[in-house]
Amino acid sequence: MRIKNYFLNHLYAFFYSLGQMSRAPLSSVMTMVVIGITLALPAGLYAVLKNAQQLSAGWDDVAQISVFLKKDVDSQALAGLAKRLHDRPDIAKITTVPAAQALEEFRKLSGFDDALRALDENPLPSVLIIQPAVGYADPAAVEHLQASLRKLPEADFVQLDIQWVQRLHAVLEIAKRGVEILAVLLGLAVLLIVGNTIRLGVQSNRDEIAITKLIGATDGFVRRPFLYAGVWYGLLGGIIAWGLVSLALLLLDEPVRKVSALYDSAFALGMLDAWTILLLLCSGTLLGLLGSWLAVGKHLRAVEPD
Amino acid sequence: MSTPCSIFFFLLTTFENMIQFTNVTKRYPGGHQALSNVSFELKSGEMAFLTGHSGAGKSTLLKLITCIERPTAGQVMVNGKNLGKLGRRHVPAVRRQIGMIFQDHKLINERTVFDNVALPLVIAGLHNHQEIARRVRAALDKVGLLGKEKQYPVTLSSGEQQRVGIARAVVNKPALLLADEPTGNLDPDLAAEVMGLFGQFNQVGVTVLIVSHNIDLISRFRSRILHLENGGLV
Numbered sequence: 001m002r003i004k005n006y007f008l009n010h011l012y013a014f015f016y017s018l019g020q021m022s023r024a025p026l027s028s029v030m031t032m033v034v035i036g037i038t039l040a041l042p043a044g045l046y047a048v049l050k051n052a053q054q055l056s057a058g059w060d061d062v063a064q065i066s067v068f069l070k071k072d073v074d075s076q077a078l079a080g081l082a083k084r085l086h087d088r089p090d091i092a093k094i095t096t097v098p099a100a101q102a103l104e105e106f107r108k109l110s111g112f113d114d115a116l117r118a119l120d121e122n123p124l125p126s127v128l129i130i131q132p133a134v135g136y137a138d139p140a141a142v143e144h145l146q147a148s149l150r151k152l153p154e155a156d157f158v159q160l161d162i163q164w165v166q167r168l169h170a171v172l173e174i175a176k177r178g179v180e181i182l183a184v185l186l187g188l189a190v191l192l193i194v195g196n197t198i199r200l201g202v203q204s205n206r207d208e209i210a211i212t213k214l215i216g217a218t219d220g221f222v223r224r225p226f227l228y229a230g231v232w233y234g235l236l237g238g239i240i241a242w243g244l245v246s247l248a249l250l251l252l253d254e255p256v257r258k259v260s261a262l263y264d265s266a267f268a269l270g271m272l273d274a275w276t277i278l279l280l281l282c283s284g285t286l287l288g289l290l291g292s293w294l295a296v297g298k299h300l301r302a303v304e305p306d
Numbered sequence: 307m308s309t310p311c312s313i314f315f316f317l318l319t320t321f322e323n324m325i326q327f328t329n330v331t332k333r334y335p336g337g338h339q340a341l342s343n344v345s346f347e348l349k350s351g352e353m354a355f356l357t358g359h360s361g362a363g364k365s366t367l368l369k370l371i372t373c374i375e376r377p378t379a380g381q382v383m384v385n386g387k388n389l390g391k392l393g394r395r396h397v398p399a400v401r402r403q404i405g406m407i408f409q410d411h412k413l414i415n416e417r418t419v420f421d422n423v424a425l426p427l428v429i430a431g432l433h434n435h436q437e438i439a440r441r442v443r444a445a446l447d448k449v450g451l452l453g454k455e456k457q458y459p460v461t462l463s464s465g466e467q468q469r470v471g472i473a474r475a476v477v478n479k480p481a482l483l484l485a486d487e488p489t490g491n492l493d494p495d496l497a498a499e500v501m502g503l504f505g506q507f508n509q510v511g512v513t514v515l516i517v518s519h520n521i522d523l524i525s526r527f528r529s530r531i532l533h534l535e536n537g538g539l540v
Contacts, residue, residue, distance in 0.1 A: 008433040023416070208414045214372070215474070216402030217429045218395075305374050 013224035020201070021229060031197045031233055035284065036240025038190050042183035043272070043280050044245045049176055050276075051269055056168050065142070067128040067149050068157040075100070078126045081154055085128070090136035090145050095129040102127060125156060139166060187287055190237070194230050194291030201226060202299040214305040226296040227289060234288020238281040245272060323347040323383065324482050324513040325371060330380035332366050332537075340366035342537045343380070348515060350481075353508040355524045356517045358534035364517045367534065368484055371515075372404060373397045385481060402430055405475030405512075407485040411467045413459040419446070419470050420455035426478040445473040449503065464491045472500065476507060483507055485516045489523065497523060 021028040069078065075098040082094045097105075102124040107113050130149070132142050142160065150158045202209065209222055253269050260267040272280070325348040332341040341363045348354055358364050369375040370382050373389055382389045385403055392400065405426075413422050423442045432438055446452050449469035459467050468488060475483060485504065489497035501516075501523050508514045518524055524531060533540050 005431050005433070009431065012428060012433065208416065211412050211414055212425065212429070213398070214374075214401065214406065214412065215426050215429055216398045216400075216404075218398045221398075221429055305372075 009221070010224065013221075013228050017225040017228035017232060020205075020225060021232060028233075031193065032236045032240055035190050035193055035233055035237025035288070036244060038186050038193065039238055039241035039280060039284055040244040040248075042179055042186050043241050043276070044248055045179045045182065046276065047245055047249060047270075047272055049172065049179055052175075053172055054270065055267055056165060056172065064161050065130045065132070065146055065149060066159045066161060067130060067152070067155050068159070069126045069128065069154050070156045071125060073126055073154045075126070077154065078128075081152070082128060085130070090133050090141060091130055092133040093131040095131075097127040097129065099124050099126045187283065190234070190284070190287040191291040191294070194233050194288050195295035197233065198226050198230055198292040198295040199299050201229065202296065202303065206303050209300065209303045210305040213303070219300065222300055223296050226300075227292050230288040230290075230292025230296075231285055232288070234284040234286065234291070235281060237288065238284025241284065242272065242277055242280055322349060324350045324352070324385055325515065326381075326383040327367075327370075328381040328383075330370065330377045330382055332363075332370060332375060333378045340537055341370075341377075344534075344537070344539055345380075346532060346539055348513060350513055351508070351511050352530070353504070353514040353527065354516075354530040354532055355527070356515060356532045356534065357519065357521070357524070362534040363537045364534055365486065368486055368515075368517065371482075371484060372406060373400055398429075402426070402478070403481050405478070405480035405483045407468075407471050407475045407483070407488050409487040409490050411459070411464075411471045413467055413470055413474075415459050417458070418455065419451065419457050419459065419462070422459065422470060423455075423474045423477050426474060430478055441477055442473075445477040446470075448476070449473045465493070465496045468492060468500070472503060476512075479512075481513060483512050483514045485514070485518075487517055487519070489518060489520055498526075501527070 069081075073081070078096055078098055082096045085091055086094055099122050103116065103122045106124060107116050130145075132145055136142065136145065146158055146160050149155060212222055249269050249271055256267070256269050325346075327344050327346050330341055330344045331339070333339045344363075344367070356364055356367065366375060370377055370389070371384055373392065377390055380390075384400060387396075387400055389400065414425070417425075420439075420442055423445055424438050427438050427441060442455065443452060446455055449472050451466060451469055451473065454462065454466065454470075459470060462470065468491065472485075472488070475485075483504065488504070489500055492500060497520060501520075504514050504516060505527065
């Protein structure tokens with residue numbers, strides 16, 4: 001009976017708070033939209049960031065090490081070296097580019113045909129292009145491989161092609177931290193928006209609250225509809241934010257497709273995933289509840305019958 | 307307190323008196339002394355009138371009974387509870403036992419007559435809509451406003467609003483009814499009718515305390531009259 005009453009009390013507050021909001025629909029909707037925009041900003045940035053991370057995650061696979069060999073390494077030594085290295089477990093594939101072949105390719109591609117012909121000897125070194133094995137693709141293992149390749153007597157210069165990807169990842173990490181800081185700040189803003197709206201609600205219902213208390217309503221009875229109002233603001237604000245971010249991603253989708261087509265990529269913007277949506281709605285709801293809780297505790301106490 | 311005899315006396319003093327003031331003094335911050343050393347009791351089932359000039363302390367006395375104000379000195383007991391020692395959390399339970407009628411009605415203007423009268427029931431935790439409707443209609447019927455439940459208070463006359471206030475006060479069948487100038491804005495016929503209503507409630511066992519200036523009307527009842535003057539009972 002107690003439990004049933006508890007739920008019925010909450011049900012009453014649930015509908016009562018909806019009724020209160022429908023009495024001033026414009027200001028209620030405006031509050032929700034403001035909350036929606038405030039939540040949409042970090043959510044949208046997060047979505048963009050996640051897409052960027054997904055895009056760059058694909059580039060990790062192209063991690064390869066170019067080993068430029070010393071001039072005196074001839075093609076036979078090159079083949080021997082490749083064969084020797086191929087036995088290593090951390091190397092998946094080795095492509096050899098003998099100096100002559102490199103010169104031929106360069107001649108074809110660069111258009112410096114005549115200039116190259118004028119040279120006495122081939123200025124290009126032989127190159128080994130090494131692809132790390134799948135189990136050894138993490139940055140530490142690749143680093144280790146790179147170090148051991150550098151120690152080869154034949155090696156002149158070893159270059160890790162993945163470095164720029166790592167730098168991009170580092171930059172994305174900074175951006176991610178920035179979005180997190182922004183999310184905390186804007187979450188605080190939602191708290192204040194809801195708190196202020198609830199404070200105004202308490203003030204405009206002063207008489208009603210005082211009368212209700214005079215008839216014997218408990219603090220909980222008076223507080224409950226305001227807490228529900230906070231939950232509504234937060235939840236509907238979260239839904240609006242979801243809509244705004246989805247709309248923005250939809251609008252960006254076509255131009256992004258065009259750009260990625262130009263780069264021969266099939267990359268397309270991903271929509272918000274279920275987990276992010278859940279997080280967005282939950283944090284909106286919790287911020288709404290917390291904001292109204294903080295405001296209502298402070299302001300309801302000040303309204304007493306006289 | 308543990309002997310049967312003392313329990314008996316405890317129960318006697320607890321339930322015999324609905325209201326008991328013992329040497330109650332109320333001084334407001336700023337120094338104004340509204341009540342000084344007031345002692346009286348109102349027995350369960352009794353009906354009494356409280357008279358006095360404005361500023362004599364009538365409102366303060368009612369506020370002490372309803373826990374809006376706390377006594378500066380002395381003891382206020384209502385229905386066996388010492389209000390001076392009552393924590394904030396326990397105030398609502400005391401107020402729920404009291405039906406209050408105000409001179410300015412104190413109705414919620416944004417809600418219909420029905421919702422206003424139903425409010426004490428909802429606060430008390432009644433959720434059965436049929437039961438609420440039945441009791442609201444019964445209360446409205448008693449004050450002669452049965453057809454007006456869907457209207458808003460502002461569309462009613464002052465006398466009708468006053469009666470909505472009475473319906474709200476009695477809908478939860480309180481043990482104690484307090485009325486602050488309930489006939490102040492009513493014409494003589496209506497005033498007599500409203501006073502008659504209080505008489506009826508009293509006859510079914512409700513303790514009634516009415517603040518009124520209407521000496522003519524009061525004298526028709528054979529009830530005790532408490533007269534306040536300058537913060538003291540005379």
